[in-house]
Amino acid sequence: QVQLVQSGAEVRKPGASVKVSCKTSGYAFTTYAVHWVRQAPGQRLEWMGWINAGTGTTRYSQKFQGRVTITRDTSATTAYMELSSLTSEDTAVYYCARWYNGDGSFDYWGQGSLVTVSS
Amino acid sequence: EIVMTQSPATLSVSPGERAILSCRASQSVSSNLVWYQQKPGQAPRLLIYGASTRATGIPARFSGSGSGTEFTLTISSLQSEDFAVYYCQQYNNWPPMYTFGQGTKLEIK
Numbered sequence: 424q425v426q427l428v429q430s431g432a433e434v435r436k437p438g439a440s441v442k443v444s445c446k447t448s449g450y451a452f453t454t455y456a457v458h459w460v461r462q463a464p465g466q467r468l469e470w471m472g473w474i475n476a477g478t479g480t481t482r483y484s485q486k487f488q489g490r491v492t493i494t495r496d497t498s499a500t501t502a503y504m505e506l507s508s509l510t511s512e513d514t515a516v517y518y519c520a521r522w523y524n525g526d527g528s529f530d531y532w533g534q535g536s537l538v539t540v541s542s
Numbered sequence: 543e544i545v546m547t548q549s550p551a552t553l554s555v556s557p558g559e560r561a562i563l564s565c566r567a568s569q570s571v572s573s574n575l576v577w578y579q580q581k582p583g584q585a586p587r588l589l590i591y592g593a594s595t596r597a598t599g600i601p602a603r604f605s606g607s608g609s610g611t612e613f614t615l616t617i618s619s620l621q622s623e624d625f626a627v628y629y630c631q632q633y634n635n636w637p638p639m640y641t642f643g644q645g646t647k648l649e650i651k
Contacts, residue, residue: 458640468586468629470640482638518585527592527633528576532585 425449427457427519427533434539440507443536445519452500453477456522458529459493459504463515473522474502509540544568546630548643554651557620563646565613565630576631577606577615579624580645586629590615617648625650 430444445457458473472483474493481493492505502519517536520529545568555561565575573593578586588597590606593613603618617624630643 460640467644468631468642470642473638484639520585526595526597527574528588528597529578529586529631530588530597532587535585 425521425531427521427531429517429519429533429536432537432539434541435509436542437510437540439509439540440505441509441538442503442505443517443519443538445502445504445533447500447502447521450521452495453497456524457493457495457502458520458522459491459517460520460529461515461517462535463512466515468518469515471504471506471517476502506538509538511540513538514540543639544571544632544634544641546632546641546643548628548630548646550646551644552647552649554649555620556651557622559620559651561617561620561624561648563615563617563628563648565608565615565643567611567613567632570610571632571634573609574633575606575608575613576633577604578629578631579626580629581626589628620648622650624648 426448428446433441435441453476456473459471460468462468471487474481476495495502519533521531523530547566549564575593577590580586594606605616607614627645627647629645633640
């Protein structure tokens with residue numbers, strides 16, 4: 424079955440960077456895009472960007488452009504999201520999700536990774 | 543940027559009754575509208591895509607309708623497991639943009 428399993432919770436100081444991983448299994452990794460979506464406490468879900476797991480092409484939300492980098496390792500069927508110059512406003516749960524073009528939806532999600540930014 | 547607005551923010555309904563949740567887009571999104579359910583401490587779960595098509599395994603009591611700027615998620619005969627937060631989401635493939643509503647919390651009355 425399709426699974427996306429994310430790395431664990433992280434604590435960072437303001438100004439630091441964090442890298443979250445998303446290990447996928449149960450499907451052909453290179454035939455789907457993997458997106459990253461975050462949810463700050465009490466806030467709506469917020470799209471950050473995606474990677475075409477086959478080509479490595481990335482697209483980012485303007486809000487995060489310059490601060491976020493999404494990569495993948497096809498041999499490990501894993502996607503990564505690195506966010507730099509962290510502030511307290513980046514404290515959130517970060518999700519990876521598979522985008523299914525056929526339906527136009529995020530059909531499978533990781534369990535989420537809590538990133539806490541605190542001095 | 544397309545803004546998605548959901549109403550009401552909180553909806554109190556008794557088990558067995560029907561719930562109607564609304565989602566409005568600031569401009570037309572055609573039928574590029576998706577609904578998710580999220581329970582505390584869990585990732586969102588896909589319910590409806592293409593505004594009205596149930597995802598695999600989703601019970602028939604969930605139905606979606608609408609196009610353009612006005613959308614509705616209806617849950618007939620609420621079950622205890624349906625009490626959760628529901629989000630709508632629109633997408634645009636190019637330029638890529640995926641935006642979510644602020645959510646409707648469906649609570650037990």
